[in-house]
Amino acid sequence: MQIPIVRNILEANDRISEELKELFAKKKILALNLMSSPGAGKTSTLEKTLTALKDEFKMAVIEGDLQTDNDAQRVAATGAQAVQINTEGGCHLSSAMVAEALKSLDLEKLDILFIENVGNLVCPAEFDVGEDHKITLLSVTEGDDKPEKYPLMFNISSVLILNKTDLLPYVDFDLDRAAGFARALNKDIEVFPLSCRTGEGLEQWYAWLRKHVAAKKA
Amino acid sequence: MHEMSIAQNLLEIISQEMAKNGMTTLHTVKIKYGRMASVVPEALETAFMAVTIKTDLEGAVLELEEIPVTLECSDCGHEFTPDEDEILLHPCPQCGQDFGHTVKTGRELYIEYIEAE
Numbered sequence: 001m002q003i004p005i006v007r008n009i010l011e012a013n014d015r016i017s018e019e020l021k022e023l024f025a026k027k028k029i030l031a032l033n034l035m036s037s038p039g040a041g042k043t044s045t046l047e048k049t050l051t052a053l054k055d056e057f058k059m060a061v062i063e064g065d066l067q068t069d070n071d072a073q074r075v076a077a078t079g080a081q082a083v084q085i086n087t088e089g090g091c092h093l094s095s096a097m098v099a100e101a102l103k104s105l106d107l108e109k110l111d112i113l114f115i116e117n118v119g120n121l122v123c124p125a126e127f128d129v130g131e132d133h134k135i136t137l138l139s140v141t142e143g144d145d146k147p148e149k150y151p152l153m154f155n156i157s158s159v160l161i162l163n164k165t166d167l168l169p170y171v172d173f174d175l176d177r178a179a180g181f182a183r184a185l186n187k188d189i190e191v192f193p194l195s196c197r198t199g200e201g202l203e204q205w206y207a208w209l210r211k212h213v214a215a216k217k218a
Numbered sequence: 219m220h221e222m223s224i225a226q227n228l229l230e231i232i233s234q235e236m237a238k239n240g241m242t243t244l245h246t247v248k249i250k251y252g253r254m255a256s257v258v259p260e261a262l263e264t265a266f267m268a269v270t271i272k273t274d275l276e277g278a279v280l281e282l283e284e285i286p287v288t289l290e291c292s293d294c295g296h297e298f299t300p301d302e303d304e305i306l307l308h309p310c311p312q313c314g315q316d317f318g319h320t321v322k323t324g325r326e327l328y329i330e331y332i333e334a335e
Binding site for chain 2: 001002003004005006007008009010011012013090091092094122123125126127148151152155181183184185186187188
């Protein structure tokens with residue numbers, strides 16, 4: 001016998017994600033889902049950000065990795081609250097993992113929650129984790145055609161950070177080409193070329209954060 | 219490779235629906251997935267086999283149907299299906315705009331029906 005069902009297979013993840021969204025709305029916390037391939041500089045960008053804005057905002061980080069708490073230790077060294085999730089081989093964070101990790105964080109008066117996803121340009125795009133915005137990072141050592149190869153991630157992100165611009169003289173990466181692909185996929189995406197190493201360009205990213213924290217509180 | 223998560227969620231939904239309808243034997247599961255849903259059909263079949271092995275649901279067949287990508291032109295609103303290998307970066311066949319189209323279909327992932335008794 002045939003039974004019609006028509007149910008979204010990832011409905012469980014979406015349901016918890018909606019609950020998290022409501023929680024973040026109620027507590028006026030700006031939640032950001034950071035995604036990139038491994039090594040693009042998610043943790044370095046966070047270290048810089050957490051240090052530079054520590055007197056302005058109360059921030060916390062959920063770190064997703066397959067193994068180790070190395071990244072949580074790195075961000076905790078800036079003084080921010082940090083909790084590590086080990087996915088034990090899983091290629092993305094799910095909303096249930098984030099909900100569980102939140103139990104270890106003090107959400108009172110928190111301004112920004114950074115959720116650093118597992119390094120991967122494919123799967124994290126399919127799993128919402130209650131975030132207000134998805135932020136994709138790409139480093140100039142990776143190739144400027146990544147947006148063309150992995151379109152979904154760029155299509156659904158609010159911000160594209162192009163990291164490691166200090167290495168531009170040594171690689172064949174065309175900033176305009178990468179930004180052009182990203183904008184063709186998503187006309188509203190904001191593109192911030194920057195270097196965590198030299199600090200160049202970070203100010204525009206901080207300005208974006210300030211603007212969106214203010215919007216969340218309004 | 220998030221097919222394992224998909225398979226686990228699939229199993230959960232199927233078990234609920236079968237229990238609700240008093241069914242015990244599963245024959246077929248019909249799934250529709252969008253071309254942009256990052257699903258590899260063979261990987262999903264293998265993952266589903268792995269989560270059902272030595273259970274009452276072992277041996278059920280997954281039927282997978284791809285839903286093409288449909289874009290709505292950011293300029294003239296014309297809806298079109300891009301070529302296979304240029305999923306999102308495709309000029310509008312009506313007005314030529316090649317920028318910032320909206321994805322109308324192609325991100326779906328759902329069970330359409332099961333055949334069971």
